[in-house]
Amino acid sequence: MSRKKGEKKAIAQKLLHKYRLVILNEDTFEERISFKLTRLNVFILVGISAIILIVLTTLLIAFTPLREYIPGYSSKKLKSQAEELLIKTDSLKTVIAINEQQYASIRKVLTGDIKTIEFDKDSIEGVINSENDDITIQPSKEDSLLRATVEEQDKYNLFETATRSADFALFPPVKGLISSKYDSATKHYAVDIVTEKDEPVKAAADGTVIFASWTADTGHVIIIEHQNNLITAYKHNASLSKQQGDLVKAGEVIAIVGNTGELTTGPHLHFELWNNGYPINPTNYIDFK
Structure with missing residues (x-):
């Protein structure tokens, strides 16, 4: 002890x-x-x-920003930044998808490569008639007269969906003689309008210029995107007065008629009309005379 x-x-x-x-x-x-x-x-x-x-x-x-460097720690600021980046990423994906679709449409317009068309979709009347071949109902005389009146009034409307949502009509880009008609069989998805050289080319409708450049085959080309998934193309121009990204109004001068490119034999306008990636006959909706 x-x-x-x-x-x-x-x-x-x-x-x-x-x-x-x-x-x-x-x-x-x-x-x-x-x-x-x-x-x-x-x-x-x-x-x-x-x-x-x-x-x-x-x-x-x-109580200082140093805590953000601790592994596993997540601050409100970092979370908000991550959410903002995620939103921007989704927006960029959407923009990229839209641009890719637009580029695909431009590629089709420039090359005329239509592989999925098995029948003439260019005439809306033709499509309607082909879908209703099996209908045998005989219209009355009054109904026939009414149909004729409506068809005459709607001759130069774009298409049914457009007339439902707005009064949408196409402006003739030039006036002249059609030297080469629309022909899906020969893959000529356009009309060639002969007119005087240096004649102004006008926009067929309000829209945005999505392509304005030179190509070897078709010379100076300008392509405009309009509402209702409509695209118009103007080829063989002598010069262009608009550039990519410009907003144009119907009837506004966008180019000058010329004879540029290898696939041309004289001053004329090669005009194409596309809807949802498919060419349609411009003469069904525009009077070039």
């Missing part, structure tokens, strides 16, 4: 035994600073310093 008390007393004496910490001048050995310390004081000082260091580190991480 006395032995244990002796050991405890010895430990207490060691903890409370005083030491002097002296800082001397190395050259003169002059005493600069001195401290009286015990082992207990040192342990307490080290413990308090460690606690203060931990508390300061915690506060620094919790």
Whole structure:
């Protein structure tokens, strides 16, 4: 029992035994600073310093931007930025898809490559008649007269869906004689209108220029995108007065009639009309005379 008390007393004496910490001048050995310390004081000082260091580190991480560098930590700012980037990514995907569809339409207009057409979709009347071949209902005389009147009034309307949503009519780009008619059998998805050289070419409807450049086969080409998925193309121009991205109005001058490109034999306008990626006969909706 006395032995244990002796050991405890010895430990207490060691903890409370005083030491002097002296800082001397190395050259003169002059005493600069001195401290009286015990082992207990040192342990307490080290413990308090460690606690203060931990508390300061915690506060620094919790209330400063440094916390964002901790693995697994997610701040509100980072979440909002991630959501914003996700929205922008979705928007870019949509824009890319639209652009790819637009480029595909332009490619078809420039090359005339239509592989999916197995019948003449260019005449709306032809489509309607082919879909109703099996109908044997005989219209009355009054109904026939009404139909004839409506057909005459709608002769130069674009198509049924357009007339339902708006009064949408096409403006003749030039006036002249049609030298080469629309013929899907020979893949001539256009009408060639012979007119005087340097005659102004006008936009068939309001729209946006999506292509305006030179091609070897068709010379100066301008393509305009309109509402209702409608595209018009004007080829063999002498010059273009609009560029890609320009907004145009119906009847506005966009080019000058010319004789450019390899596939031409004289001054004329090669005019194409496309809807939803398919060519349609312009003479069904425009009077070029």
